[in-house]
Amino acid sequence: MRAVGIAVFLGLLAGAWSQVASPVLRPDCDALEVEEAALVAQDYMNSQLTHGYKYALNQIDEVKTIPRPDGGENYVVEMDLLETKCHVLDPTPVANCTVRPRQETKVEADCDVVLSKVGGVLSVVAYKCKSEPESAEDVCLGCPQLVPLNDTSALQLVDASLGRFNRVLDNDTARFALLEVDRLATKPLAGTPQYLAEYAIIETNCTNDDDDNCVPLASPVARKGFCVAAGTPAFTAAVDCALFTNEVAPVDPTLNGTGPVAPPVVPKLQTTHGLKHHHRLSSVNVPAATGLLSESEESQEVVPVVKRQAPMDTLLELPVVPAVPLPPAAAPVLQLCPGRKRHF
Incomplete structure (x- = not known):
């Protein structure tokens, strides 16, 4: 003992x-x-x-x-x-x-x-x-309400607006296909639901004169873009697509920009x-x-702490051990957290 x-x-x-x-x-x-x-x-x-x-x-x-x-x-x-x-x-x-x-x-x-x-x-x-x-x-009341990403009416707007972009608004010869749907919402307007759609697009091997058998080009050759559309399934009121530059490999800052690094x-x-x-x-x-990493929304201690003490009767049996001076503990400092909100 x-x-x-x-x-x-x-x-x-x-x-x-x-x-x-x-x-x-x-x-x-x-x-x-x-x-x-x-x-x-x-x-x-x-x-x-x-x-x-x-x-x-x-x-x-x-x-x-x-x-x-x-x-x-x-x-x-x-x-x-x-x-x-x-x-x-x-x-x-x-x-x-x-x-x-x-x-x-x-x-x-x-x-x-x-x-x-x-x-x-x-x-x-x-x-x-x-x-x-x-x-x-x-x-808020009257604000756009999110709808599922498989909403039939909203997806009709996606298809119609992308077709309009390819036929009318695209100034070059490339034809773009749907890459992914990112956000769909609806908003009442004069009694008729108006849909809002946000989606990504990718360049295909077709021009506007080709048929519908288009295949997306491989990355990083293919240009990609992002579209925002509004309207009803039967009428696309507006569509705005921005095309992005091709992907660039990340650069290691320790190399002073001399080459890419994974x-x-x-x-x-x-x-x-x-x-x-x-x-x-x-x-x-x-x-x-x-x-x-804390396991819940509440923060938890992440370093070892002193284990709980042995029962008092056990401690009483300990031999007399010369006191060992511990370094003085720093005075507690009040932490200012959470910090400021940068947006809302």
């Missing part, structure tokens, strides 16, 4: 030392280094998306920094992002993208992200996200492109970093 008691005591002592030596720090959510980490996470997660829209940082909810054995540190960041109106194919930087307004049914993503900072360089280690459109009760291998942020739901960010976990 005495040996067990000594082991428990030494374990407690070692645990206390480890906590003092490697504390969990909680910087302010609006600190410059925290915002830098959040923006790195934002840009990386957007780079992993293959469908839907880019997301912009709205608010940093919580942040912890944990020292690393290599002298760097890990950032554990809880953050909220808002869907923008820039499609993932759009090369426009997120900072220049318009956040989708509430009246168009905003989509918010809640993300937990782990980043490492070694040698001053921030890298995403793991992340998980979930997103949902705002509930119907929060959407992005780091981290599981992609999955999206659901279903028939009944619009794009939603879903959970992604890296097994090695699971302990650093």
Whole structure:
């Protein structure tokens, strides 16, 4: 029993030392280094998306920094992002993208992200996200209401508006096909439902004089674009399509722009492109970093803590051990979190 008691005591002592030596720090959510980490996470997660829209940082909810054995540190960041109106194919930087307004049914993503900072360089280690459109009760009366992505009437507008773009509005000889439908909505107008559609298009091997047996060109040769249309199934009131430049391989900033480099291998942020739901960010976990990602909406401690003490009668049997002075603990600092909202 005495040996067990000594082991428990030494374990407690070692645990206390480890906590003092490697504390969990909680910087302010609006600190410059925290915002830098959040923006790195934002840009990386957007780079992993293959469908839907880019997301912009709205608010940093919580942040912890944990020292690393290599002298760097890990950032554990809880953050909220808002869907923008820039499609993932759009090369426009997120900072220049318009956040989708509430009246168009905003989509918010809640993300937990782990980043490492070694040698001053921030890298995403793991992340998980979930997103949902705002509930119907929060959407204003008379505003566009989302409809399923397989809504027959809305898809008729998609087909008609793309046909109009190919026949009338396209100034070159290429013919474009539907790549994906990203958002469909309806809005009452003079008693007749008006539909709104947003969809991506891809260049085919056809010209406008060819028949309908068109095949999309392979990437990165094929040009892609994004269309916004409004009208009824029988009449396309407006359609506006923007064509994007071909994809460019990412460049490693450490090479000073001298050549392309593949992005780091981290599981992609999955999206659901279903028939009944619009794009939603879903959970992604890296097994090695699971302990650093909170398992719920509430933040949890992500570093080891001192195990619960042994029963008092066991502690009383411990031999007298000379007191070992611990380094003085830093005075507690009040963390200012959550941070400011950048949009709404």
